[in-house]
Every structure is written in C-alpha cells, then in structure tokens.
Amino acid sequence: MAVPGAGARAGRRAGRGPDVAVVGSGPNGLAAAVTMARAGLRVELYEAAPQVGGGLRSAPIFRDDVLHDICASVHPMALASPFLRQFDLPAHGVELLVPEVGYAHPLDGTRAAVAYRSLERTCAGLGADGPRWRALMEPLVRHSGAVVDLMLLGRSRLPAGAAAPALLGRRVLAHGTRAAGHRFAGPEAAALLAGVAAHVVGPLPSLTGAAVAMMLGHLAHTEGGWPLVRGGSGRLADALAAELVRLGGRIVTGTRIDDLREVADARVVLLDLAPKEFLRLAGPLLPAGYRRSLRSYRYGPGAAKVDYLVSEPVPWAAPEARRAGTVHLGGSEQEIFRAERLVADGVRPPDPFVLVVDPAVTDPGRAAGRLRPVWAYAHVPHGDPADPVELVTRRIERWAPGFRDTVVASRGLSAAQLELYNPNYVGGDIAAGALTLRQSVLRPAPRWNPYRTPLPGTYLCSASTPPGPGVHGMCGFLAARSALAREFGIRIPADAAWI
Template sequence: MTADVVVVGSGPNGLSAAVTMARAGLSVEVYEAAPDAGGGLRTTSLFREDVVHDICSAVHPMATASPFFREFDLRARGVELLQPEISYAHPLAGGRAALAHHDLDAACAGLGRDGRAWRALMAPLLAHSGPVVDFVLNGQRRLPENLLAPLLLARGMLGHGTPLARRAFATEEAAALLAGVAAHVVGRMPTLASAGTALLLGHLAHGTGWPVPRGGSVRIAEALLADVAAHGGTVTTGQRITDLRDLRGARAVLLDLGPKEFLAVAGPLLPRAYRAGLRSFRYGPGAAKVDYLVSGPVPWADPMVGRAGTVHLGGRQQDVFRQESLTARGRRGGAPFVLVVDPAATDPGRIGANGYRPVWAYAHVPNGDPTDPGDLVTARIEQYAPGFADTVVERRSMSAAALERYNPNYVGGDIAAGAMTLKQTVLRPVPRWDPYRTPLRGVYLCSASTPPGPGVHGMAGYLAARSALRREFGVRAAPPLSPAGPHGSRRAGAA
C-alpha cells in the first residue's frame, strides 16, 4: 500500500472518513467489496429502467442535521433534499391516522386533546435542536457547552422510555405517533434507548425534517464520492479485503466494518480480551425488505397519509410495544411493525412511464429470520390501504437472512449494526473511551457499530478520522468540509 490512508467499505461512514482524511491532505484509497460504492445509499433500477429504487435507506433525517453534513452542505453540492408536507404518518384502525406534519403547529392542531402535550415535548427540543443533535451524534464522550440538551433528553427519556410512557398521552393517535418513531430503535419497548430515538427523530420531523433526496439516496453517495475524488482519493469497487495484513504500508486503516467482519479480517492479530469483547457484541432484530413496482399511489384509507414521506404501520402504542418486544426476543407473533416509503409522493420525478413508481417497505422480524416477507408486508399495507395489492406490478423480497448476505455488516438482517440498548448505544462495539481506535497500531473502526450508531449521518466515519488524524498524523484541527473550503493541497503532518 502506497496510500497514507486506506478505508475499507464505502457506506456513508466509510465515505465521510475518506472525505475527512483526504481534506486533511492525505492520500486516500477506498476499497469496496460490492460492484458499486455507496453502501446503504445505493439506488438502482430493479424492474424498469426508468424507475429507480433505494436499496437500503430512502429517507434521511440526518442528512441536514448531523454536524458532518451541516458543514459538508449537500445542498451546496447540488443534492436536493425534498421535504414532505408530513414527515411521517401512523395509520390506525377505522381509517384514522396520526400525522406528524413538518409544521409543529399543524401537527399539534391535528392531535386534538394531545396537541398541548405534543408541543410541550417537542418545542423545547426544537429550540435547542443544534445542541441536542450534537450531543447525541458526537458520541456522548463529553458534556456539551449547553447542558440543557442532555437535561431535555433525560427528562423526555424518563417520561417516554419507562412504564410512564403508557400514560403520557390521552389519545391513541398521539401515543401511537410517538411509538412509531420510537420503533426505529428496532428492539424492546419502551426503553430509555427507544425514547431517546423518538426524541431525536421526532423533533427533527418538525425542524430540519425527514427529507427525501431528489433522484434517490445515491445522490448523497455521489456528492461524497465526488469530494473524495476532488481531493485526490481513489475508490476501488468489487474488491473484498479478507486479511488486514494485505493493507500493510498504510499509516492508517479505517474499517467501515462491524465486529463480526472485523474479526474475520483481523481476528488472529487482535489481543484475546478485545476479541472476546467483539464476540460478546449483541445484535438486534432483523429487517425483512420488500421493493414494489406499483401502478399508482398507495391507496391509504386516510388520503392524508399519502402526503407523508414515511409511514409507520404498527397499530396502537400497546401493539407496537408488544410486537417489538416479542421480535426482540426472537419470537414471531401478531402483525409485524412495517415501515413504508412512497418516494414519488415527495419526489414526483421518481414516477416512470405508465405511472409506475417505487414503493419501499420493510418489516421488523427476529434476527436471522429466513422467511420471505412479501406476503406478510403486502397484507400489512393492505390493512391500512385496501386495494394496494391490486396496484402491485412486480415485487422483490429479501429476508433478514438474505439481507446479511447482501451486506455482511447487517448480521442477521440487523440494519442497526448492533442492538440499540442504552449501554450498547454508547459503549459500542466494546467499552473504550475512544471506541474507534483498536489495539492494532493505526487501525480504526468507523462503522455504525461504533457511536453514534445507525443512520446516514457520517459521524462515525468523521469521528474515527479525527481520532486517526490526531494519533497517527499529529493533526488536531479538523479539516474544513464545506464546498468553499480549501482543497487540502498540503500533506497532513508536514510542518
């Protein structure tokens, strides 16, 4: 290896690490096992050439909120982040639906008796959104200057991550609306971790939003790849790294790999205690995904749901809590929690000839579940959108077990790359003050299995790169990430 830095894996964290290192003036090489770069940001045609589908992630609350992307500035790089009128919706029985309007006033008005309680929960978080997001996404390794951020989170987590959650709202609508966003933790509920997820994502729904990139998630990957290339970095696809010793010569190696994959490439080189820590890393429930090509909009019983960027299908709060907890214990039973996105509702450019459009959906299932989810997810959508099955032209299903074969970081289909318990959210993959640095000289982890965890925020890659810059190259100042920033022509470490 002749490069200063090698990055293994080109998901959003691998690419944010590569951007940061290249902008520090270092030579960077990225290796990706798949034929295309982008990881969870891949978008491709599945059934018709003129209709593209997001393969993993489709909606991006962190694309404007995270510290990395705020400075990287996707909009200035030509990535259009389209805001749906309704960030997310939660249909209920009888044609009812709870709606998280982007506008907080509209959301509160729609929640009736619970409008005041919803505002009391979300408005303080919105007023301090920057510090709240920064505290959560910077790995919680130091107290922020604004101590109100963690205090607001702690108060909300106690009220909504404990048995108190069952009495927090007077109506089924408000209770279900928050439970649906809390279910993004993909685990037992209610817990402090699920409440923290609900508070973070829930307040962003009324702030920077839950945007859909025009043209698909790949537009974010393209912006990151373009910046790597502009600063001299190279990306090699279709090349899997199977032995860490093949990367000798690089001064720093950043791995966008989970614990299982890291053990596969470096196991014999690691100290026994660290190996044991990686082996004890817990994985959460799996996701089973279905991609649909449909002939028209999803025929939701409540037409307002069709204006939402994201739809949660889980029923009442108690139904969500019960089903998610069963799934976390590895048990099937009842209707699964399903998340649905009709991208063309926000981005009409995704509609192809004959009105064909993509619909993206996944169900939470036990880890490693091999069951084809197609009929299960279709029936779940039909429950709230009668006639949906008649609009389906083609579909492709991927079980939780198959999802791991597609991306080995998703062990058992765990798209969160590790169980999102409160402890493991902070102390992942093993308890260390610097979770990115490994016992191997110059080797760092930068995947979603490190803090702050899952999501397209780029922060795990950015924080790992900052750690490597300090320790391996003596560079303490963060390189500028803005499109208008310097191009990093001077090599890092050169005085």
C-alpha cells in the same frame, strides 16, 4: 471514478502505499475517506460491491427507468449532521426534498396521526393531546442544535450548557419506561410517538427507544424535516465519492478485503465494518481480551425488505397518509410494543411493525408514467429466513385496501438475505448492533476511544461505533478525526466536521 478489481490493488503495491486505506464505502466509510483526503492525505477506499454506497445505494430492480433505494430511503439526520451540513450537499448537486408531512401513522378506519413539519398543525390535529405534544417537542425544536450535538457528538465534545441533557433526560425517563403508556389521553399521539421509537428496532418501551423518538421526532418539526434525496439515496453516496476523487483519492470497487494484512502498506486503516467482519479480517491479530469483547457484541432484531413496482400511489384509507414521506404501520402503541417485544424474543409476530415509503409522493421524478417504486421494511427476528413479501403486503393492505391490486412486481429480501447483501447487517440488523443502553454508551467495546483498536494505526468507523446508525457520516468523521490527531498530529474541532 472507481477502479475495478484486484488488479488495481496489485498495481498500487508496486509503488508507494497510501497514507490511508478505508475498507467499506457506506456513508461512514465515505465520510472518513473524504475527511482524511481533505487533510491532504493520500486515500484509497475499497468496496467489495460493484457500486459504492453501502446503505446508500439506489438501483433499478424491475425496470431501467424506475430507481429503487436498496437500503435507506428517508434521512432525518442528513441536514442535522455536522458532517453533512459542512459538506454542503447542494453545492455537490444533492437536493434534499422535505415533505410537508414527515411521517404518518394510520389507525383504524380513515384516522391517522400525522407529524407535519409545522408543529402548530401537528398539535392541532392531536386534539386533547395537542398541548402535551407541544410540551414534549417544542423545547427540543427550540434547542435542536444542542440536542443534535449531544446525540451525534457524544463524548467527543462536552455539551454546551445543561439545557440539552436536561431536556433529553427528562423526556427519555418519562417515555422510556412502562409509564410511557399513560402520558397521552388518546391513541393518536401515543401511536405517533411509539412509531418513531420503533426505529430503535428493539423491545419497547425502552430508554434507547425514547431517546431515538426524541431525536427523530423533534427533527420532523424542524426546517430539515425527514427528507428524501431527489433522484434516490445513491446520489448522496455518489457526491461523497466524487469529492473523494476530486481530492485525489482512489476508489477500488469489486474488491473484497479478506485479511487486514492486504492493506498493511497504508499508514492508517479505517474500517467501515461491523465487529463480526473486523474479526473475520483481523481476528488472529487481535489481543484476546479485545477479541472477546467483539465476540460478545450483541446484534439486534432483523429487518426484512420488500421493493414494489406499483401502478398508482399507495391507496391509504387515511387521506393525510397519502401526503406522508414515511408511513409507520403498527396500530396502537400497545400493538407496537407487543410486536417489538416478540421480535426481540425471536418470535415472528403475525402483525409486525412496518415502515413504508412511496418516494414519488415527495419526488415525482421517481415515477415513470404511472409506474412508481414503493419501499418497505418489516421488523422480524434476527436472521429470519422467511420471504417477507406476503407479510408486508398484508400489513399494507390493512390500512390501504386495494394496494395488492396495484402491485405490478415485487421482490423480498429476508433478514438472512440482507446480511448476504451487506455483511455489516448481521442477521438483518440494519443498526449494526443492538441499541441497548449499554451498547449505546460502550459501542463496540468498553474503550475510552471507541474508534481506535489495539492494532497500530487501525480504527473502526462503522455504525457499530458512536453515535450509531443513521445516515449522518458522524461515525466516519469522528473516527477520522481521532486518527488525524493521533497518527498525523492534525487536530480539528469535533463540531467542525471539516477542515
């Protein structure tokens, strides 16, 4: 499938250049490449790593028969994404497994707040706050298609009616300010929502955190839920890459592009790169004003990753957490808010917010006998160099006593090391840019078309462009759609996501 090394690049230069060159093979780069190839264009994709996928890679770490998700593991927006829906993952051999418990949030003792796929069951478990959770989530679930389109299509298409903007607007204002702490009577529902808001990886409460909580929170109660890919996230990337090759595209791995002029013989270039990387490739070629905008682009706090090989399922004290696809560790709402504010201020908290996934709970095939992978992230300050293994192990042990005794092997990647693994994760920022209110709207620079750069035929398509982070491919699709219209006169609807 992939052509290794720079020799392939030299061979291409001897002949006619491609219509499109794509640099970077994360989910957005792959989506952009497939969209352009689907339009009948000749596409070449370049990836510096030996394997395509970016944040969608899976690989053995400790044993050949146990596969670990290197970055993303759970994909709440996979079935919601217009691009991936139209791609038809099952037809390409990708099976998404939806756990009955989308996410759980352990509290003290054996208590846990639990988000079931069934909204009814979730509300029943939240006691006096059940009606409040229903009032919060049920309208979003009922209008999920419009809510998702508003969040993922953004200004590329006007919303169909006022229902989704009104529903989101009211809830974001109610849960994105200091008043958020007074919306629930008990600790369970408040912690459950705060744990989802913490996916914004920034200070809380915030309007962007509330928007993320509404988007991801309601999806947990839809048919698509919070799924995992059977066999590992890398299978999704492999399916996209295989489709690109089937359409005549060419993939060159192990080749790092260091200067934009290396792909100058392509009519159009799509860059699945963060602004820092774009500046590295093209800085001297860019107008001074645009260059200043990219240099002022803000990156957020970091993530520190730990991979474990364990001898049994995580022994959560709360029984329902043992069935969860994702487990949020942060304690109460106020504990989460305090830890996230410290991290945003550059202070490593002793009790950071941690996300844990035991993939074999949902996909038993991920285990090899008694051995199984466990995936965990901690939110830490930007660029934090500390090895996270002990910090994360201690946090898991608080809610899963005895976990330490099940660990056969572990590997930590600090926030600083995460950037070395993937340069788009600047300082360990897996969102490819701080999700502030301004940068949610003007991402990565104040331009009417956020994908088009001042350089002729050159477009950005990474998570640093709208609609931002997540495994949905929409940044790549929308950038490709923009390039198709302007450079090739091919127009496709924003919500079609396919040709």
